[in-house]
Amino acid sequence: MTVDSAGAPAEERVRAVVEAHRADRGALLPILHDIQAEFGHIDQRTVAVLATELNISRADVHGVVSFYTDFRSEPAGAATVRLCRAEACRAVGAERLVTQVEQVFGVPVGQTTPDGSVTLEQVFCLGNCALGPAAQINGRLYGRLDEGRLMDLLAEGHA
């Protein structure tokens, strides 16, 4: 990964990703996916470089980044916890779990703890409806969660 001194994607690397997709139609989405995959986020400086390189407005790039939940504008925490809030999980206590987890980490869903250890996110169905409440921790799927089990998983390094 090529990053600058602040840990953000280096401009030359962003330009290289653009070049790799230059001939593609609708290149913005695949470019954003590549940058997200490589750097874990798409910051405002990267948005500006992409706007210049693709000859579109910053607002257009920002609009796409903010529309898709897969893209983030800031780096995620060491562990990303995605809590399912869809109907089947709600029916078995997902909202209680969300409230408890927000209290434990001191940040609402959508934010990262100040120490950068955990990012809380919400999702609406992980395809694990029979085993709710469900969540993903760093991409791994877990079911029948309560606060204690979720905290144990994080502490045990399953995340």
Ligand code: FES
């Ligand atoms: S409703 Fe939560 S996994 Fe489907």
